[in-house]
């Protein structure tokens with residue numbers, strides 16, 4: 001499969017500009033930036049590299065065919081013409097999923113079944129054998145996007161979303177998805193140096209910051225990608241990409257990474273997740289109130305970034321208590337974090353005001369369906385509240 005195809009990389013809402021920057025940094029052209037992804041171009045080699053390196057992408061989809069499909073029988077008739085036997089092993093396994101939009105009562109399960117039948121019928125006709133199929137993501141993966149009368153078929157080269165890096169088995173309370181945590185760290189401008197994350201919860205921000213500071217490809221943590229179930233998969237080529245990625249890693253994150261939380265169970269979860277990610281030697285943990293967090297001194301040579309993701313207070317009465325917490329975050333920034341870039345990630349604009357410092361930027365994100373902001377502060381010596 002050395003030909004090139006349009007590659008659609010999907011991402012959670014609000015992350016496409018960070019995904020675009022990542023794709024461009026990998027040397028691939030971005031043809032289009034969409035609300036839920038970016039489009040580029042490439043073959044299986046590029047798809048493998050994207051799966052290995054992307055921090056904010058969800059799935060890398062290789063576009064096979066775009067066609068007119070006003071009804072389900074035409075969907076099958078068109079899909080059966082594709083040379084599935086070239087991509088999917090007849091003795092392999094395939095998972096088909098679908099997203100259906102503006103198609104009245106047509107639902108995605110039925111559409112996926114039509115495509116699964118087409119794939120299996122075609123392979124059986126050409127080879128006399130058929131692959132197994134099911135929802136398990138343990139082989140190849142096919143994705144249908146059916147919008148109105150227009151259908152697009154993709155080979156999904158990721159399978160399980162890339163957000164599932166494989167390190168977070170202990171989610172604790174309200175964890176950030178890894179892709180979102182990576183986007184927040186990027187938006188704060190952190191590359192290397194000191195990183196402090198009070199209120200760390202399950203440690204997503206600290207782990208993603210450590211992966212970035214070490215220039216470690218997050219895909220190295222995963223055991224499986226759907227491209228491994230394709231007939232054209234070349235394990236040697238993927239091993240070469242992994243070896244290149246390992247060679248590009250730094251020995252250290254270039255500064256201390258400090259994670260704290262007042263809940264011992266949160267710190268235990270963060271520590272277990274970091275261990276699973278192989279990041280524990282680079283992270284320091286403490287159980288304490290955020291105000292007591294040790295903040296190493298930042299210098300021009302070693303800049304610092306401090307990010308907090310406090311609760312948003314969605315239930316009645318919580319806002320009053322949390323108002324005090326947000327105001328104390330402002331004091332903590334002002335008194336303890338000079339020389340740092342400060343960040344507060346929150347879905348509550350009223351509480352955000354209680355921080356009381358002048359924001360440098362307010363960057364929009366979505367945490368699932370909740371519209372959030374990353375508020376960034378430049379914490380110079382002597383930043384004053386209310387400036």
Ligand SMILES: C[S@@+](CC[C@H](N)C(=O)[O-])C[C@H]1O[C@@H](n2cnc3c(N)ncnc32)[C@H](O)[C@@H]1O
Nearest residue numbers: 175176199200201202204261262263289290309
């Ligand atoms: C929204 S969660 C953070 C989730 C985290 N970003 C993650 O991805 O798992 C907020 C965390 O702040 C912690 N927390 C709340 N108040 C605190 C305080 N005063 N001092 C330290 N930690 C606090 C909670 O225990 C909780 O783990």
